[in-house]
Amino acid sequence: MSDEHPILEMRDIEKSFGAISVLKKVDFTLQRGEVHALMGGNGAGKSTLMKILTGVYSMDAGTIAVEGQPIRLHDANDAKRAGIAMIYQEFSLIPTLTVGQNILLNHEPRAGSLFLNDRAANRLARSILEDLGEDLNPNTLVSDLSAGMMQMVEIAKALSQKAKILVMDEPTASLSEHETETLFKIIRKLKAAGISIVYISHRMAEIFELCDRVTVMRDGQIRMTEPCANLTIPQLVETMLGASSASEFTWHDRHKEFHGEPLVKVRGLAMPPRVVDVSFDIHPGEIVGLAGLMGSGRTEIAEAIFGRRTPAAGEILIDGKPVSDQKHAIDSGIAMVPEDRRRMGLVLDHSVQSNMMAPNLDRFSNGIFVSDTNASGVIERLIGRFGIKTSSPAKAARLLSGGNQQKIVISKWLIRNPRLLILDEPTIGVDIGAKGEITAQIRELADAGTAILLISSELEELLAVSDRMLILHEGRIVQNIQRRDITSEEELHHAVQGHLIAQADPVHAA
Secondary structure (H helix, E strand, C coil), rough: CCCCCCEEEEEEEEEEECCCEEEEEEEEECCCCCEEECCCCCCCCHHHHHHEEEECCCEEEEEECCCCCCCCCCCCCHHHHHEEEECCCCCCCCCCCHHHHHHHHCCEECCCCCEEEHHHHHHHHHHHHHHHHCCCCCCCHHHCCCCHHHHHHHHHHHCCCCEEEEEEECCCCCCCHHHHHHHHHHHHHEEEEEEEEECCCCCCHHHHHCCCCEEEEEEEEEEEEEHHCCHHHHHHHHHHCHHHHHHHCCEEEECCCCCCCEEEEEEEEEEEEEEEEEEEEEEECCCCEEEECCCCHHHHHHHCCCCCCCCCCCEEECCCCCCCCCHHHHHHHHEEECCCHHHHCCCCEEEHHHHHHHHHHHCCCCCEEEHHEEEEEHHHHHHHHHHCCCCCCEEHHHHHHHHHHHHHHHHHHHCCCEEEEEEEECCCCHHHHHHHHHHHHHHHHCCCEEEEEEEEECCHHHHHHHCCEEEEEECCEEEEEEEHHHHCCHHHHHCCCCCCCCCCCCCCCC
């Protein structure tokens, strides 16, 4: 086909579920070799639009054309035949099969009409992986792979089916920084080869680094399609949320000075090889942002304060008394929201109420028995306060969106009225609306006197809420600076890379 046509055109797409209109005359165009971001909050319609594209849902009205030719997508097989594949946030690989078997699943080479040709399958799988720049043995079991390598296998699986349009749903949500960099290199290689990518992510920095254009959806309609080069993060946020909600991401000086005795003192903390010598203080009601590259020791410091790790050297004091272990930390008023909420923050098959009760059983017991009645009123109030969207507290946590799951993880600790709340990547994998709600709650907690230690890879998030920033580099706190003295995100980015901000005090972190 001629390159004069976009590789994908979706025109006047409409979809309703009963009386609820989810998509309203949506137009979406994807160019050949383009990385196109699709953004929007929960309920914006982006997932429904992509499910129509991949044959999961049927549209009520509209047209779809690939390379200028109209197509009808009755099911996922129609989408595959049209060269459309989706890589979901939750991998679809079979862990007990090898890499090669997963890549060629359901279209394996055969020896004759009956038998699978594993040798030919491995040769083909190896060839696809080498084209992606990956030296991975096709005989490796998928269960032995890291999340980053599983992502590569998912991409190779799609390419083995001759996909020319890839939809990637939150592809970096479970990846390390190194794995993310590797993925970006592969995406750029796919783009150069003419593969087109619809990139769904809540991470603003990724969008501006990787994507050519961005389309924003809100309330089932397209609100904007623009080249990323023409936009700023505040413009994008305002389009997604509206002007009033977007203000949550604007920093407001709280005009507070934090003096007197600190709530928490960290002195000479060392956990080689990542944490060498770290000292800082946190005062009641203060929001302290901890900024550093992935792998710089941020999470290790947080887990040591929470009592989950034992330092090789140094001490952690709350009210001047050493924190000895996790139980002592919790009893002393320290709470932590971990980075990996699905593995460390929730029991996904348990109910919303059970998850919120888990760290609070002592608060809801009548003698030796736990009282659901005592808990239900408190939990109902927190569900309302945090706007957790669930039909019932008895609903399984796995059935809720990422943003609502994260609200459960945060709110369950608030039952204990923590004095220090540690938040490790609190908005990772949540939509922009939930990010704004969580940001507002952080400010509210701090205003009520709770100390906050905030770790985030998204610098705009740190800048939006912090009173003070600690810059972690090569295992040490190298800069301690008031937020009001940081003039731009670019300045903070350079600091994280190891360059001093002029106003910073590189010695004292109290």
